[in-house]
Amino acid sequence: MLRVDSLAAGYGHAQVLFDVSLGVDAGQVVTLMGRNGMGKTTTIRAIMGMLPALGGRVQAGRIGWQGASILGQPAHVIARQGLGLVPEGRQVFPTLTVLENLTATARPGPWTLPRVLDLFPRLGERAGNLGARLSGGEQQMLAIGRALLTNPSLLILDEATEGLAPLVRAEIWVVLARLKAEGLAILLIDKNLGAVMRLSDHLVIVEKGRSVWAGAPEALAAAPEVRQTYLHV
Numbered sequence: 001m002l003r004v005d006s007l008a009a010g011y012g013h014a015q016v017l018f019d020v021s022l023g024v025d026a027g028q029v030v031t032l033m034g035r036n037g038m039g040k041t042t043t044i045r046a047i048m049g050m051l052p053a054l055g056g057r058v059q060a061g062r063i064g065w066q067g068a069s070i071l072g073q074p075a076h077v078i079a080r081q082g083l084g085l086v087p088e089g090r091q092v093f094p095t096l097t098v099l100e101n102l103t104a105t106a107r108p109g110p111w112t113l114p115r116v117l118d119l120f121p122r123l124g125e126r127a128g129n130l131g132a133r134l135s136g137g138e139q140q141m142l143a144i145g146r147a148l149l150t151n152p153s154l155l156i157l158d159e160a161t162e163g164l165a166p167l168v169r170a171e172i173w174v175v176l177a178r179l180k181a182e183g184l185a186i187l188l189i190d191k192n193l194g195a196v197m198r199l200s201d202h203l204v205i206v207e208k209g210r211s212v213w214a215g216a217p218e219a220l221a222a223a224p225e226v227r228q229t230y231l232h233v
Contacts, residue, residue: 001026001185002047002083002154007061008209009046011054016042018209020061022187024154029176029186031196033231034206040189041088043206044158047187048085049075066153080107084152088159088189090139092146094132098123101131102145109151116145119175137168144175155179157188161195173199193233197221205230 002024009017017039024030032040063071117124120141161169173195197217205213
């Protein structure tokens with residue numbers, strides 16, 4: 001489905017990515033890992049075509065989706081091809097209600113409003129609340145629900161559970177496991193190593209803008225030197 005090969009990118013004169021490669025197959029969960037500032041979010045922004053709006057650009061490499069290049073395409077065009085993003089910081093529409101947030105970008109497909117509200121009952125309870133009035137956990141649920149209602153083939157989550165209360169984090173990991181069981185491909189960033197290892201099929205570690213390790217969770221579990229060097233755990 002998604003193939004990123006030898007990606008180099010940056011902002012203005014500052015190069016952030018030098019050589020990042022990863023792939024996500026249908027139904028697969030892939031986690032992009034690494035310490036803060038190593039290029040994970042920039043990789044996601046490059047995939048989604050968001051860099052030009054942020055003063056950045058892809059300098060080299062290839063980004064392929066379903067066998068065709070999407071490099072250089074506008075973000076809205078990429079999103080319409082089946083890539084759904086849950087961005088870092090959630091970025092819900094603060095002056096729209098929960099219901100309006102969910103339906104603003106919805107597209108026809110198997111994910112419907114009732115299915116999302118079944119996945120996150122709390123959103124149904126707060127359907128008339130403004131996005132700005134929700135807790136951080138509720139905003140993350142809303143951001144995930146909004147992305148699902150675009151009916152993506154690949155769901156991308158940048159910091160899936162960052163800054164959330166433990167009970168909310170646990171709820172979101174349960175939801176992601178359910179989405180995986182239903183066959184949805186997922187690319188995510190998160191620092192919760194235990195949860196990531198249980199959910200993921202494949203892991204990619206980025207260090208200073210380069211892919212430095214890739215493999216199955218079992219391989220990372222058997223490599224304490226890799227975890228200590230690149231993840232400090």
